[in-house]
Amino acid sequence: MPAKTAPTGRFQPPDVRRRQILDAVAALLLEDGYEALTISKVAARAGVAKGTVYLYFASKQELLTALQAEMWERMAERPARLLEQPDLSWTERLDGLVAAWVAAERDHHELYHLLFHELGAGGEEPMAAARDVLVTLLAEGTKAGEFDVSEVELTADFLTHAYAGPCHHGSSDDVTVAVQALFRRVVGAQAP
Amino acid sequence: MPAKTAPTGRFQPPDVRRRQILDAVAALLLEDGYEALTISKVAARAGVAKGTVYLYFASKQELLTALQAEMWERMAERPARLLEQPDLSWTERLDGLVAAWVAAERDHHELYHLLFHELGAGGEEPMAAARDVLVTLLAEGTKAGEFDVSEVELTADFLTHAYAGPCHHGSSDDVTVAVQALFRRVVGAQAP
Amino acid sequence: MPAKTAPTGRFQPPDVRRRQILDAVAALLLEDGYEALTISKVAARAGVAKGTVYLYFASKQELLTALQAEMWERMAERPARLLEQPDLSWTERLDGLVAAWVAAERDHHELYHLLFHELGAGGEEPMAAARDVLVTLLAEGTKAGEFDVSEVELTADFLTHAYAGPCHHGSSDDVTVAVQALFRRVVGAQAP
Amino acid sequence: MPAKTAPTGRFQPPDVRRRQILDAVAALLLEDGYEALTISKVAARAGVAKGTVYLYFASKQELLTALQAEMWERMAERPARLLEQPDLSWTERLDGLVAAWVAAERDHHELYHLLFHELGAGGEEPMAAARDVLVTLLAEGTKAGEFDVSEVELTADFLTHAYAGPCHHGSSDDVTVAVQALFRRVVGAQAP
DNA sequence: AATGAATGAGGCTTCATTCAT
DNA sequence: GATGAATGAAGCCTCATTCAT
Numbered sequence: 001m002p003a004k005t006a007p008t009g010r011f012q013p014p015d016v017r018r019r020q021i022l023d024a025v026a027a028l029l030l031e032d033g034y035e036a037l038t039i040s041k042v043a044a045r046a047g048v049a050k051g052t053v054y055l056y057f058a059s060k061q062e063l064l065t066a067l068q069a070e071m072w073e074r075m076a077e078r079p080a081r082l083l084e085q086p087d088l089s090w091t092e093r094l095d096g097l098v099a100a101w102v103a104a105e106r107d108h109h110e111l112y113h114l115l116f117h118e119l120g121a122g123g124e125e126p127m128a129a130a131r132d133v134l135v136t137l138l139a140e141g142t143k144a145g146e147f148d149v150s151e152v153e154l155t156a157d158f159l160t161h162a163y164a165g166p167c168h169h170g171s172s173d174d175v176t177v178a179v180q181a182l183f184r185r186v187v188g189a190q191a192p
Numbered sequence: 193m194p195a196k197t198a199p200t201g202r203f204q205p206p207d208v209r210r211r212q213i214l215d216a217v218a219a220l221l222l223e224d225g226y227e228a229l230t231i232s233k234v235a236a237r238a239g240v241a242k243g244t245v246y247l248y249f250a251s252k253q254e255l256l257t258a259l260q261a262e263m264w265e266r267m268a269e270r271p272a273r274l275l276e277q278p279d280l281s282w283t284e285r286l287d288g289l290v291a292a293w294v295a296a297e298r299d300h301h302e303l304y305h306l307l308f309h310e311l312g313a314g315g316e317e318p319m320a321a322a323r324d325v326l327v328t329l330l331a332e333g334t335k336a337g338e339f340d341v342s343e344v345e346l347t348a349d350f351l352t353h354a355y356a357g358p359c360h361h362g363s364s365d366d367v368t369v370a371v372q373a374l375f376r377r378v379v380g381a382q383a384p
Numbered sequence: 385m386p387a388k389t390a391p392t393g394r395f396q397p398p399d400v401r402r403r404q405i406l407d408a409v410a411a412l413l414l415e416d417g418y419e420a421l422t423i424s425k426v427a428a429r430a431g432v433a434k435g436t437v438y439l440y441f442a443s444k445q446e447l448l449t450a451l452q453a454e455m456w457e458r459m460a461e462r463p464a465r466l467l468e469q470p471d472l473s474w475t476e477r478l479d480g481l482v483a484a485w486v487a488a489e490r491d492h493h494e495l496y497h498l499l500f501h502e503l504g505a506g507g508e509e510p511m512a513a514a515r516d517v518l519v520t521l522l523a524e525g526t527k528a529g530e531f532d533v534s535e536v537e538l539t540a541d542f543l544t545h546a547y548a549g550p551c552h553h554g555s556s557d558d559v560t561v562a563v564q565a566l567f568r569r570v571v572g573a574q575a576p
Numbered sequence: 577m578p579a580k581t582a583p584t585g586r587f588q589p590p591d592v593r594r595r596q597i598l599d600a601v602a603a604l605l606l607e608d609g610y611e612a613l614t615i616s617k618v619a620a621r622a623g624v625a626k627g628t629v630y631l632y633f634a635s636k637q638e639l640l641t642a643l644q645a646e647m648w649e650r651m652a653e654r655p656a657r658l659l660e661q662p663d664l665s666w667t668e669r670l671d672g673l674v675a676a677w678v679a680a681e682r683d684h685h686e687l688y689h690l691l692f693h694e695l696g697a698g699g700e701e702p703m704a705a706a707r708d709v710l711v712t713l714l715a716e717g718t719k720a721g722e723f724d725v726s727e728v729e730l731t732a733d734f735l736t737h738a739y740a741g742p743c744h745h746g747s748s749d750d751v752t753v754a755v756q757a758l759f760r761r762v763v764g765a766q767a768p
Numbered sequence: 769a770a771t772g773a774a775t776g777a778g779g780c781t782t783c784a785t786t787c788a789t
Numbered sequence: 790g791a792t793g794a795a796t797g798a799a800g801c802c803t804c805a806t807t808c809a810t
Contacts, residue, residue: 051772395810396773
């Protein structure tokens, strides 16, 4: 039974190869930035030949788009689940969202922003997905009398940008707590 | 009649040429993004020969750095003056800062972020300058009992990121008013 | 029938491509001189794309250095072997050296000097290697009473420069004989 | 009365400007080599504007040719006079030639070779002039029974190349004496 | 499926030369 | 006569992409 993390090997199942390549891209982007990224380096880092990269991704553009899509997905996942959980107050849901976002930001900060800023087109949508969760939260929370938000869309955009600011300040927990407090102020959350 | 804005002309005073070139860079960046920026296009857009660009800027890198420096300057200018004006309440100063930032963001949004993200090195400082003004505001306002901010640095980072979110929502005035309200909430400003 | 000297063909073993490129450089240098040498021309002459040149040589500089190294090697080879042959008189060895140098000069004259003068750095050594052989010859021959050379180093430099002068006068054999005679005079060789 | 060596000054008599420019070229060639030579640097070094260089020399090529011509002239001058001096033995004249050549070599060595090798065309002639003096010397000396040279042309080329070798060995005088001795051997000069 | 040598368009930069002042 | 800003051809080099093996 070949170890599930066998890093090399001439033949690999497609998903493994795909992963290797995407991981290589992510690592290189974080190390050297976007401008320095070349298919050659990606191939070398992934331990495959240059041509192989093109077996999995039609172009450099598509390679980056794929990585981006993956990241968006990862970032929208946890928050979306929060809405579905029953018997949580809206404030608790808001706190949960902040926790998820801060965690994601701390993990993927640089990569996220790199991709966001290099791939203008198409890059808006997944962020929008994350934002939509917040919009729903604000609207419902306000309707329920728990929040006091007059301009839902605008406030959502405000907060969507805001949380990233403090993410690299102190310990994850401290930051989360502090940002949760700020979010509550913004939405005018009543003390429970 | 030598118009003062003569758009072309073989010889131009140095500042005019410099401006033409920097304007061309800004326009191209906004239109096509960073990757598509080439010296050839810059020259064509500025109405000069490729070589002329190098008469004014030693390299592509330096060209971008110059544009960045110019933008930073423009963005730090107005807010800094707010601190020096006497007989303003801290809340009024905060409102003024928001107004300045929103205005700057609306004018230079894309360009600003483009430059910020492509030119990591050196790009941090001017943003920091803008942030420092806010830090002072929060600290002094809190000391004066007008604000209620416990974590000054963290909150400053929060707001520094937040304001950009809603900037492209509606009319400039509406956005400004709305963002000012949100800022007040965050800092716990007392109603006057 | 895959001819062993197939001049073209999309894929070639590395040594063959390397050779093609170096040969192209040599040919172009002889035809048009150093200043006129461009990578484009080299590629065209070698029957490869521009990029291919860079697959084999990291830069124009390195391309020239490689050609130089190859030439130096070729030029130092034959003379060095003369010293190792037993039962030759020193005069015979001197004659052999002249023959070798004249032959090399006639084959590689221009190229040799072109490279020598364009690539100052690093180019000294191989010439020095050739000279050292002569120094040994003069010293040993004098010690053996066969030559009469008082300033070995200086005389070696004298001869190292001298031989190139007449190389393109007449037939190879005539020149060799004549230069051998002149060398013998310079070293004061006794009639055998 | 303006000093005759006034190094700068916006207006200069043509010959002075010409000199300044040629001197700048020579200095730059010696410092940085041929490849690094640009008209910009020449102008800067000469203390004139770039355009001014073109008032005196039609092109870069011509600028170099002019410098070369000047050097050739300087190198052929002294030797030529030797032939005209009466009541000197041929051996004495040969010694004089060697002295002149060694002196020239020591003064202009690098520049001379730089120019010689960069400007293939046209560069042969002046060297030929120097060589012709030697040919005459060898022919006449042999006819007079003072030398014993069978192949005049070939021997002249031999010596024309040879003398440069030892030029940078020791003191000028020592080298001259040593090279004179070697020349005498080559031509089979009888002891006086 | 995998390889990697080969390609060639296109980017940045230099610099000889021109010409309006 | 002198200037130097402006020009643009041309060079070096990179790298996304292809394709024969």
